[in-house]
Amino acid sequence: MSAARISQRISAIAESATLAVDAKAKALKAAGRPVIGFGAGEPDFPTPGYIVQAAIEAASQPKYHRYSPAGGLPELKQAIADKTFRDSGYQAAASQVLVTNGGKQAVYNTFATLLDPGDEVIVPTPFWTTYPEAIRLAGGVPVEVFAGPEQGYLVTVDQLEAALTERTKILLFVSPSNPTGAVYSPEQVREIGQWAASKGLWVVTDEIYEHLTYDGVPFTSIATAVPELGDKVVILNGVAKTYAMTGWRVGWMIGPADVIKAATNLQSHATSNVSNIPQVAALAAVSGPLTAVDEMKVAFDRRRKAIVAGLNAIDGVDCPTPKGAFYVYADVRALLGKEFPSANGPVRPATSAELAALILDEVEVAVVPGEAFGPSGYLRLSYALGDDDLATGVGRLQDFLGKAK
Template sequence: MTPATPSAHSSAERRVSARVGAISESATLAVDAKAKALKAAGRPVIGFGAGEPDFPTPSSIVEAAVTACSEPRFHRYTPAGGLPELKAAIVEKTRRDSGYEVDVSQVLVTNGGKQAIYEAFATLLDPGDEVIVPAPYWTTYPESIRLAGGVPVPVVADETTGYRVSVEQLEAARTERTKVLLFVSPSNPTGAVYPRAEVEAVGRWAAEHGLWVLTDEIYEHLVYGDAEFTSLPVVVPELRDRCVVVNGIAKTYAMTGWRVGWVLGPQDVVKAATNLQSHATSNVSNVAQAAALAAVSGGLAEAEAMRVAFDRRRQTIVRMLNEIEGVVCPEPEGAFYAYPSVKALLGKEIRGRRPGTSVELAELILEEAEVAVVPGEAFGTPGYLRLSYALGDEDLVEGVSRLQSLLGEARD
């Protein structure tokens, strides 16, 4: 008898696990990589894709890392949860910047904000637990939730509300399986900043229903105009025992490549996440931790200089985008992204093509204008584009001028 042939979908033939195979590539990194590849091939591509400051890491921080390379103690393993002196500095930095007071036992130093987010969800979620995710969302959030066995439940806000969700929307999405609310302000990709009263209302709703909250504060120092950053566990202290805060050095100190982030939370959660990290990666690079120590222990003068530059670019990009017929761009109040609606352009003829989705429009823009943008599908909301204004003023103006020229050709 001939043995049965395994089906094409059987586990015997599956080369990659279903869990990992379901993960999509980071759209923002993919766009940035494509733009860089085209530039390397000689194309004059201007990239609005990458979410990283275009400034160098401050020299004092780099010097601290150079010094650390020569210290023998940093040539060895250090505690998986982070250098004790860095954890202590993070405690002080958090108190200084947001007014949130934690103990060193509530700090876990991670390999960047992404590991912090994944480990937090992995620690909090059991299979089938639901996480309410306001959309537009950063691409990594739902993937981290799924990897941890959870179920992301998007709640969509649009330009009419400044991309901020309401308590009523959150309540409509809550079920008996809801365990965590993800709360991000300032937001990537929209730049939305929730006023203090709205932060408090959201926090009290979560507390009332016994939910956990994971709040990402990575853009805390990048706010503009009258907007103010508000830390949720500070204004809703009754949530402290059910709140996990994620942060890092990447955006404030222009240190995206150094890969240092952290988790702040209840001691039992942080201890469990530390145990996970002890097996996943062990300690973060000691040299990077020494650089992070210099960053969080120092002042914010260079961060403020970056913020001023971003503010100038923010005003320029919003003005220029809104000059394009069919484009609606609310003014972002934080981070360094513009998130214009391009729904009115879809289906219109541009250079002999009729893009029906923002993915197709982004492809056309890259091919015809040599400008790289990220389509809204990557952030859970088709019909939009994300443009990072963390690039030089001249490139920003040139890039948006190309968009004005190309999209200005749109016809019914």
């Protein structure tokens, strides 16, 4: 019998649902269709000019035309350590930083470095679509712990305790959250961190939305709030969201020196160094002011309020107000099984995936279904798009979803 063409390991990976939705929306737009895309978590602002200028100047310097250390430019690693202490109070040396090709590589490197086959990772759910795939690729087992809108999409220690087994090695902790925008209070962060420390677990914390909180809600780094975790914590972060640099592909992981050394060894074979020009741009970003994100937050906050109000005006949609990031996570379970008009006659979507497909086909609005992040019955919408597009898109949703019978 002939061997399979594609390995089981890679065949088991699902395509990134958020990128798939965004790609389809952009393809339809390129074909001249008036699609409104709520799919990708991508600020619609340009990268600040001083960051772009740093990259332009770096491109003319021959030293950046050559290989550089696989773990990152030394000056960038130091700047990331300094920025982390400035923003969250967590102290790390430059040797504890690995610069990666975007946040996704930091996620994969971390799980590949920490997990052995069969090790379990507790994953608060709804989760960002890449986490469980990266865990599985590393041989681990994601264990989903679901928190619905009734509890603000925030898991409790009791839920985490119920998911704990002798194979549990890591707790994944994300606040502010993608996809829900939920933010844990300082008290909740400490309680969860102390629980993880008492169980001897590693904590992997993704802090890429640290600067995007609203209504006076503070960001709390679990690494700083719970010193009892000691050297069993890894921080993931990057410049993509804070500085509108999604396409520049610069992220990082911060952790114990031995873990960073091992992850750097992995990266030395996988990709070598991150492109030097974006590294210099990232250096300008993390060393500079937070003026850009402060300006973006004003727009995000305005859009946040508008999209929540617009979605909650639709019968059958329940959209909690997010406290962070730039997403809303709307509960549409009440709409499933209802009858909607379509070009091919009445349709009764049974899942949020079917509902999202119907919305794109009928009113050309791209949203991401809950299946990408956990259970069916929800839609994620990014409000990191222009005000006019947001208003148009929400208006189309109101008109179409309001026809449910």
